[in-house]
Amino acid sequence: MNQEYVYIMLSDTGTLFTNVIKTYTKAPYNHASLSFDSELKEMYSFGRKKPTNPLHGGFVKEDIFTGTYSKYPNTSCVIYRLQVTEREKQKMKRILEVFIKNNHKFLYNILGVIGVSLKEPVEFSNSYFCSQFVADILFRSGIKLWDKLPAMVTPDDFRKSIAFELLYEGKLFEYHPLKKVMINNHM
Template sequence: MSSIYIMLSDTGTLFTTVIKTYTKAPYNHASIAFDASLTEMYSFGRKKPNNPLYGGFVKEDVRNGTFSKYPNTTCVIYQLDVTDRELKKMKRVLDIFIKNNHRFLYNILGVIGVSLKEPIEFSNSYFCSQFVAEMLHRAGIKLWDKLPAMVTPNDFRQCTQLQLIYEGKLTDYEPILKINENNISY
């Protein structure tokens, strides 16, 4: 068995505040990580920290990327145990995203579709929670009876199969602190 990590976050930006006003959920961004230190974490979001309009597939960096611009980011981190076979499937799918990252766009219409309760999907376009749900779905992990295009960050919060391992300020998350202090990773 192996573990993956799902982080939900709230940076407090204008975009996330608008979404939060509508959803009433405390977190509005989802990411998937393949290590507890979050050094191998991916999502769909800002490609450039200072430009909220330029989005797509991103490898997130909690120390130097978008999160570093928002030091008061709050988050919740869940652990999900997966089989080695499920992990290999996710890594194969992830490799496709990494090799073709320039082809993927942020699915803003999909976010609107969720609010209308109507999935809006494009082959090369995802929003954050849709991407994480798609990664799980392609590995054969079924957490909900809905399409990935209808999964919200709050759906992860309500999923009983995920184990809560941390909630609080992202900068206070212990494995990140150890990396910053010791310049090591797990």
């Protein structure tokens, strides 16, 4: 039986918005994304719809080379992998299809971020923040890593969980699988 994995990337772009969040959280990373491949080609989260506007957010398929990360080449990150069953991975992809098909209906849950700081979950049916989204996808696929609601999960909870295997920590554009993609795309 093949081993299946999903990948979690935590990142820090170093923007004013992320620095404000870091001042409060004291955590090294403040954004979480979910990917189905180690090259991070198929990566999803809740974040900026447009790289230059942190206030216009929602569900996004993140593209490292053309999206928000392309504007912040000094982004630091940590990449983990989580072993899952084929069934769990397929469930995640089916759940994700709902987000992809209804992309325009989802909003960024800024009140949820505030709720985490107040230790009070704030949930709306079509509204998520990044780590809430990733935790919810895992939870709805049968993977329960924390004894709290997805609306209370922070990027640092992923970093502190022993369920994840550390693959890389450093500058995003120095991550070896990405460097191979960059070389192959320029040849």
